[in-house]
Amino acid sequence: MHQATRSAAVAGSTGPSSIEETLSVTKPPHAGSEGAAARLRSIPEASVARLAVYLRKLGELAEEGADTVSSDELAAATGVNPAKLRKDLSYIGSYGIRGVGYEVAALVHQLERTLGLNHRQAVALVGIGNLGHALAGYSGFGGRGFPVAALFDVDPDLVGIHINGILVEHIREIPRVCAERGVTIGMIATPAQGAQAVCDLLVDAGVRCILNFAPAVLQVPDEVEVRKVDLAVELQILAFHVARKHVAAAEQTGVVNGHPVNGAGRLVP
Amino acid sequence: MHQATRSAAVAGSTGPSSIEETLSVTKPPHAGSEGAAARLRSIPEASVARLAVYLRKLGELAEEGADTVSSDELAAATGVNPAKLRKDLSYIGSYGIRGVGYEVAALVHQLERTLGLNHRQAVALVGIGNLGHALAGYSGFGGRGFPVAALFDVDPDLVGIHINGILVEHIREIPRVCAERGVTIGMIATPAQGAQAVCDLLVDAGVRCILNFAPAVLQVPDEVEVRKVDLAVELQILAFHVARKHVAAAEQTGVVNGHPVNGAGRLVP
């Protein structure tokens, strides 16, 4: 494929690069360094994803004027097992009060610190097509500490226009612009063909975390983190469940769309 | 919360409702029914997601005129361990030829059958805002067997207009329109506040699979499958990794942004 030094980034729910470091908690002495570094490294990827969900709900609760929440309340509101929630929160420290619950404000603060939201993360978006245009205008980003700092495309009709006050520049400007504006996160919303080239540009520009919307598998160096959002795959997973429910229902009645089926789910001729 | 009879649908990568059925392969005799139904039910959710990725790559290979692929080739192209790929494919049956590989055309056919793509899945999209508009115009759906059959919103300025030739209708029409057009999959791209109400309408209309883009946890009956795509959470996960890499780099040099840090990653005053 591309190069042997590159690792394929699948980046589903189980991130590969974070797992291999997990054993570092077993590292011999290095005594006294039980601080943020060691703790951050040991949080399971699955828990990190949920921490972000807790944080959002806590924000709502804070606006409603809540002082404290119990793990049961927060778990119910976020659709999570209460024990799992407590374990998730225990990864970032003991900020709960037994017999009372968690202090909302304090927990929000700690979660934001853990998730790196105390620093603004400048985001660059490449690919101003259908989806890219929507992402560029999505208010949910800037409002949550992820200002879109740069837009890129190759289409001469798009380069030069402004979206939400941000200039669309040619992708050849990626290295310069990303360095100037301190971009830490890149989003790729190009067609599949161009995705790898854009990814290489971002990596060369020093971007180490990438959110990939293109239906392509990106090859990146080990130190780069890629997460993939694949809408077509999401729909296909749902289609699988539609089919599953369909067959399950057929087993009950023995009929699919008016045609009898045998045990193998095939139409009986 | 809403009702006790509803289960919270988190639906990350590990779907809850599909797992609990997995033991059904151990179900006593029912001899001879080792067909599609039992097989479909026992495929792990993680594998289903990868099957969709394999299918896309196989489609490309077919266009390039490839007759067969080995598991090693396909695994490299999709960023997956070859053994894992073979195990994934084994869930849908033995369609490989030892010493040769997999016949591309046959495998595509079997994957499409398993993923329920041999039937067209009509999709309804609710919420024609920023993101919804992009989704409505996203060519990746219709081209892959997921025609957008209906669009809904509450905004009177949007109801009545056409997008890609499809009329935007008021959400109060959801029950009628979804039934008429045989909608099997719903996509929710509304703001968080309205998501639950829209979800209830879809469920009442008979939709059993939902893709939720709204930053809200939906409460649904057990028989409904919800998958969530949360862009803000994706970015926060990446922000976590930015922070992690940042601290890791600081441990190497002992310096963050020109400020010395101690083992806990805090600035030394």
Place this chain on the structure above:
DNA sequence: GCAACTTTGTGCGTGCCTTCACAAGCGACT
């Protein structure tokens, strides 16, 4: 027809994630 090579299919060990269950701790009430 036989041997050597290639590739699939899978049994098995390992490790992560989840969940249960309970001890420890904190507050309130008497």
Place this chain on the structure above:
DNA sequence: AGTCGCTTGTGAAGGCACGCACAAAGTTGC
């Protein structure tokens, strides 16, 4: 001050998924 009730934090167990490594099976070459 002591006791009761509630909630956190965590040890331990079970389940699922991953990946190695090898046997089974088919193909190619002689």
